[in-house]
Each structure stands twice: as structure tokens, then as C-alpha cells.
Amino acid sequence: MSISRQEWGNVDDEPVHLYTLSNGRMTVEITNYGSTVVSILVPDSAGRVDNVALGFSSLEGYVENATNPADGGSGTTYFGAAIGRYGNRIANGRFRLNGKTCELPVNNGPNTLHGGPGAFNMRVWGAAPEEGPNSVALELACTDPGGHNGFPGTVETEVTYTLSRDDELRIDYRATTDQTTVINLTNHTYFNLAGEGSGNVYGHLLQINAGAYTPTDETQIPTGEISSVEGTPFDFRTAKPIGRDIREKDEQLVRAHGYDHNWVLDGSGMRLISSVEDPQSGRVLLTYTDQPGVQFYSGNFLVGELVGKGGNTYRQGDGFALETQHFPNSPNQPDFPSTVLNPGDEFTSTTIYGFSTAGSPDLQAARTAHIS
Secondary structure: OEEEEEEEEEEOOEEEEEEEEEOOOOEEEEEOEOOEEEEEEEEOOOOOEEEOEOOOOOHHHHHHHOOOHHHOOOOOOOOOOEEOOEOOEEHHHEEEEOOEEEEOOOOEOOEEEOOOOOOHHHOEOEEEEEEOOOEEEEEEEEEEOOOHHHOOOOEEEEEEEEEEOOOEEEEEEEEEEOOOEEOEOEEOOOEOOOOOOOOOOOOOEEEEOOOEEEOEOOOOOEOOOOEEOOOOOOOOOOOEEOOOOOOOOOHHHHHHOOOEEEEEOOOOOOEEEEEEEOOOOOEEEEEEEOOOEEEEEOOOOOEEEEEOOOOOEEEOOOOEEEEEEOOOOHHHOOOOOOOEEOOOOOEEEEEEEEEEEOOOOOHHHHHOOOOO
16 A cells, blocks of 8 residues: 655645555545546456546646636536535525525526536645555545635535555545535546546446436426436436437437436445446446435536547547535425535535456455445
């Protein structure tokens, strides 16, 4: 087990570093700019190692990508970043809390997406590496001032990435506030188990343990309905190729240009919520979380304008994200699980991305791990 650090540049006169975590088989690169996962190198069934996370080869790529096109940037894909203070969308950039209306800047049509401009993905986080006999970890911390982007309360956030000997990347989230606020933290890594830049993921076999999802309106805001996946393209209860139904004439798919929806996960507590297998490489990704939902996004808005870490251009469907979360627009939907955080309380959450191969004798044991 090892963790190392190298200088990676500066943002607003703050030093940015690239950290490399390794267990001898699997290697993860993380930068304190945006608390961002830069690469995940894992072996396939034949032992060949590839990077399975989309991203850029330099800090400049992330900074430009996080900048609005009107200001000379390429537009935000959030590759690998920690997302907050509120992940996903809030309708019309506003919500009411304790009898007051909170007004937020909009950055996704009429809505606020992923905390708005200048959110967690654009911060330089404090970083502290940790080493243990069976894991290495990187603890990242940032302070979000009260009133920034209209959110009440100063929020102290910690995100800890831990790489274990079992080829698992664990993400622990912790947050506190000095005023009542809302919070929804997640990670926005795009995966391609065949290797980033290798083509689309439509042949990956995806299974999601969810019997329902939240349909959206024309601006991708949940309508408030909890709808069954039965008989729809959103039924991934049995593994199927990501691309099998993606071109169906379904209003939800047409609006989002593919999958970009919240699934209402079965069960509660820490549990296995999805599995993805690439038949070509044999790589398998198992996702565990204690969150009530997951946003499955099929890379619909990758349009060939970005060159990735491996030198290849990213196009539609070249990666997928599994953003474990509370539901989008929860502050405006009282029937959704609450995202309110009060002073004196602590928000905590854990997500684990576990990597294996289809022929691994440990795969079945991994499927039953981490059940609370």
C-alpha cells in the first residue's frame, strides 16, 4: 500500500497536487482541485491494466472544463469531481426553508445544477494523506461560506477517499453547518470499463437494484412521481446492455438524450445497488451505498469537443456515471427524503466502488459484502 504526492500547478495562487494511491494491483489518482478522481487503473481478466475513468491529463484541462464557455472555458462535465453543496438539480434556482425563500444562480437552463457556478468542483481543497496496513486514504476538506450561491449556513465538508487491498475505492462524506441548510453530496466519476477513450459503453451490462425511478419534466426536474420501471426502458433489475433500449421512442429518453435520471433504490442502509460488466475486458464494477437514490447518466452530452487523458476524443456514450445521492429537487418536494441539515447534526454518507473481473473467485463474496 502506498500514497505519494506531486505538484500539479496552482489555482488562484493556491497549490494543487496530484496524489497517487496504490495497492499493487489498482492505482487511483486524485487531485485536491475539486476533490477530483483523475484516473482509476485496474486490471482486466487477462491482467492488462487500463484507466477506466474519464478525465484530463493536466490541471489546465479541469480548470478550463469547469469554466463557463462565455468566459473561455469548454463547459462543465464534472469529470471525477466531488459535487456539492447540492448535487443534481434544484428547480428554478429556488427553494423555501424555514419560511424563507433561498434564491440560487441558475446554470442549467432555468435550474441550478450541482451547487451552481463556483461550487465544490472548482475549489482547492485541503488534503491530508493517511497510511494503514490494509489501506491508504486521502482526506480532503473545504469550507463553503454561508450565503455562497444563495445557500444558508457555513458548511464544513470532508471527503475521504480510501483504497483497500480488495480493489475498492471507498468515498466517505461528512458535513456540518452553523445554520439550517440543505445538502446532497456525491461524486461524478465517468466510467468506461473497457478503458477511457476506447469507444462507447452501450455494450456494458448494467443491473440496478431499483423497482422505481423519478420521471422528469422538459427541464429534467422530477415531477414528484415515483414510477415503476416495469415495462419501461428504465428496468435494469436484470442486467442488460446499457444501449439496448436507449434509442426507444420514450419521452423521458428523448428529453435527456439518453439516461440521466434518478433511480429509487431498493432497501436501505449500506447495500449493493448496482453492478456493471464489460464483456470484452471482463471488468466488473460493483457499487454500494447508504443513499436512497442513484443518478445513472449515460454520457449523453459528450459531443466530441473534449480530448481525454489518453489522447482520444470523448463522444456521446463514451462513459457512464453512477452518482449515489438523495433525489434531485428534494428541497421542493416534501414527499422525497429530506436533505435538510441542522446545526448540531452531521451529514454522513458512504459509497464504495469495487472492481473485480467476471472470472474472479472473489466476485460472489464481493456481491454480499458491506451489507448493514
